Amino acid sequence: MxxxxxxxxxxxxxxxxxxxxxxxxxxxxxxxxxxxxxxxxxxxxxxxxxxxxxxxxxxxxxxxxxxxxxxxxxxxxxxxEPTYTARELQEREDRAREAAIQAARLTDERRRERALLVRYPNAATHDRERAEALAQIDTVTQAAKKRIAELGDDRKKIDEEMEFYKQDPGKAPGAVRRRLEDNTQSVAVQNRFIGEQEEEKKRVNARFDEERTRLKTLWSPQNGGNPR
Incomplete structure (x- = not known):
């Protein structure tokens, strides 16, 4: 037929x-x-x-x-079922693989959201942890600034010794010239470290801002959350 x-x-x-x-x-x-x-x-x-x-x-x-x-x-x-060509079969496999990847991403996202909500059940908890993270950075920054102040005092002493050789610094004792070089390098290291800490503060704030955006949705009354 x-x-x-x-x-x-x-x-x-x-x-x-x-x-x-x-x-x-x-x-x-x-x-x-x-x-x-x-x-x-x-x-x-x-x-x-x-x-x-x-x-x-x-x-x-x-x-x-x-x-x-x-x-x-x-x-x-x-x-x-339809009869598929090799190309169509490959396309179906690709679509199925992409769907599986998307499903895995969604599952992982839901898992991370649950973990985030457990860690930060309300806004006060999130604010407190942000403040603590920033305070730790400020502590190490203050230590670096204190070290720079100490190096400044050392530099004054070194400059006093170099005063005798200001007409010809090359005649200064090697030990004095090495102290001057070490002092200059140490100040540069501490300043670089302070700059890195400022960048770290930006990263910390950016992370907490991103989390806050997601948490606002999780805290919403529709999701049974408590933003306080």
């Missing part, structure tokens, strides 16, 4: 009933083998032009779309 356009769904059931009534017993070929003794079925699909087609075997015009195999009574026996 060749695929034909029924036009109306009611003709499909009539065709199936007719085949059964007339004792149709030709072998039907499908994409998977039917159980031994299974009754003949009929395939149906809607092709790319919108036509409803039926046949006693998988329909070539619908190889790119799902088909249904009907029992003689008109009920659906099974669904036949």
């Amino acid at each position: 060749h695929a034909r356009d029924n036009g109306k769904p009611t003709r499909l059931l009539a065709a199936a009933t007719f085949l059964a009534a007339t004792g149709f017993c030709g072998a039907l070929h499908a994409q998977s083998q039917k159980p031994e003794g299974a009754s003949p079925g009929i395939f149906t699909c809607t092709d790319a032009r919108g036509r409803t087609l039926t046949a006693d075997r998988p329909i070539a015009e619908c190889s790119d779309r799902e088909q249904r195999e009907l029992n003689p009574s008109g009920s659906v026996r099974r669904k036949v």
Whole structure:
């Protein structure tokens, strides 16, 4: 039997009933083998032009779309998946892989949100931890500034010794010149360290700002949160 356009769904059931009534017993070929003794079925699909087609075997015009195999009574026996090219199979695999990645990302995001909410159940807790993090940075910054002040006092002593050689600094004792060089390098190191701490404060504030944005949603009454 060749695929034909029924036009109306009611003709499909009539065709199936007719085949059964007339004792149709030709072998039907499908994409998977039917159980031994299974009754003949009929395939149906809607092709790319919108036509409803039926046949006693998988329909070539619908190889790119799902088909249904009907029992003689008109009920659906099974669904036949489209026949995919190698490229189409690869595209399906790529889409499935991307969907799995997105699902994993969503699961991870939900996990991190739950952990964030446990750590910061309200705004006060979040504010307190931000203040503590910034205070720690300020502590090490103050230590660096104190060290710079100490190096400044040492520099005054070194300059006093170098005063005797201001006409020709090259005649200053090697030990004095090394102290001057070490002092200059140490001040540079401490200033660089202070600059790094200022950048760290910016990073800490940026992190807490980002968390705050996410937490506002988690704290919202709709989510049963408590922003206080």
